[in-house]
Structure formats: C-alpha cells, structure tokens
Amino acid sequence: MAELSKWDAIYSRKSAEPTASFVLEQSQHLLPSQGDALDLACGQGGNALLLAKRGLTVSAWDNSSVAIEQLVESAKASSLSIDAKVRDVIQNPPKQDSLDVIVVSYFLDRALCPLLVKALRPKGLLLYQTYCQQKVQLQGPSNPEFLLKNNELLSLFSPMNVRVYREEALLGDLEQGWRNQALLVAER
Numbered sequence: 035m036a037e038l039s040k041w042d043a044i045y046s047r048k049s050a051e052p053t054a055s056f057v058l059e060q061s062q063h064l065l066p067s068q069g070d071a072l073d074l075a076c077g078q079g080g081n082a083l084l085l086a087k088r089g090l091t092v093s094a095w096d097n098s099s100v101a102i103e104q105l106v107e108s109a110k111a112s113s114l115s116i117d118a119k120v121r122d123v124i125q126n127p128p129k130q131d132s133l134d135v136i137v138v139s140y141f142l143d144r145a146l147c148p149l150l151v152k153a154l155r156p157k158g159l160l161l162y163q164t165y166c167q168q169k170v171q172l173q174g175p176s177n178p179e180f181l182l183k184n185n186e187l188l189s190l191f192s193p194m195n196v197r198v199y200r201e202e203a204l205l206g207d208l209e210q211g212w213r214n215q216a217l218l219v220a221e222r
C-alpha cells in the first residue's frame with residue numbers, strides 16, 4: 035500500500051468536526067450575501083461549510099485527498115453544495131478576477147499572496163488568519179518560514195484596503211486576549 039502523505043496521515047487520524055476559523059466566525063457580517071467564495075488549503079473545510087451556510091457559491095481546494103473526501107461527506111451530511119477539489123494551490127492558484135471571497139486559515143505561501151489579490155474581483159474580500167513568530171504558546175508550526183513576522187499580513191496584502199486587523203504579539207497581559215496569530219480582513 036502506498037504511504038500516506040503528511041497531511042493525509044494527519045486527517046486519517048482526525049475525528050473532530052471541522053470548525054470555521056476565528057476570522058471568519060467574527061467577520062460573517064462583512065460577507066456579501068452572494069458570490070463566489072474559495073476556502074484555500076481548506077483541510078476538512080470548516081470555512082467552506084460556513085461560507086456555504088451563508089449562501090455563497092463555494093469552492094474548497096486542498097492537496098490532501100483524505101481531507102477533501104471528509105469535506106465532501108460533511109457537506110453531504112449538512113445538505114450543502116461545495117465544489118471540493120484535490121488541487122495544489124501553489125501550482126494551480128485561483129484565476130485572476132474569479133472570486134468575491136477568499137478565506138485562508140493556517141496556510142502560508144508568501145509567493146501566492148499577490149496572486150490571491152489578483153484573484154479577487156473589485157471589492158472582493160480576503161479573510162486571512164495564521165500563526166505568528168511571536169507566540170505565547172507552542173501551537174502551530176515551528177519553522178519560521180510558515181510563521182508571520184510582525185505586521186507581515188499587512189505588508190503581504192498592502193495593495194488592499196484593510197478592514198480588520200488583529201495581532202497582539204507579546205503586548206500587555208499575556209494571560210488574556212487572542213494570542214499567537216494574526217488576522218486580516220481586507221477589501222480589494
């Protein structure tokens with residue numbers, strides 16, 4: 035039997051229900067009532083499921099076939115329509131001017147970011163959340179390549195209009211707040 039890839043192996047062991055990212059949960063009121071949305075590097079598709087519940091036309095791409103199979107099952111169980119595809123998003127990024135909403139959680143490929151801006155239609159919305167180098171806990175990746183530097187989401191998406199940004203880093207009472215990650219909602 036062929037060996038499972040890293041992410042296929044992780045998803046094969048995972049039994050928890052997929053959940054949407056904090057940035058999407060908190061920013062639902064900023065979404066358009068209709069349009070084309072993409073959950074990029076979707077994993078089990080918690081973001082995709084929420085976007086579909088909100089009435090958007092949803093695509094979800096990930097290169098783990100195990101995750102995509104699980105998402106297809108979750109969508110079926112909730113009677114939601116999601117176009118879930120096994121797709122390498124670095125080799126096959128979204129086409130220019132093709133989307134109204136892109137959600138990315140816990141995935142970082144810096145070279146892809148300018149293409150995400152271009153993939154949005156005018157006024158399109160990007161919702162992004164991932165781990166920072168300045169962390170309070172050992173959650174998330176340890177390789178700095180996959181961790182955001184100070185203010186990095188702002189610079190990666192500088193051509194866009196920032197609507198929401200949160201990055202608390204190591205400021206103040208570290209027992210409180212929303213730590214370890216940065217989030218951005220930006221409009222093209």
Ligand SMILES: C[S@@+](CC[C@H](N)C(=O)[O-])C[C@H]1O[C@@H](n2cnc3c(N)ncnc32)[C@H](O)[C@@H]1O
Binds near residue numbers: 140
């Ligand atoms: C940390 S998980 C995050 C999954 C999901 N976005 C979430 O918030 O739960 C990272 C995901 O990126 C996917 N991934 C990594 N490289 C990829 C690539 N080149 N193309 C598509 N998906 C990729 C992995 O399969 C994995 O599902």
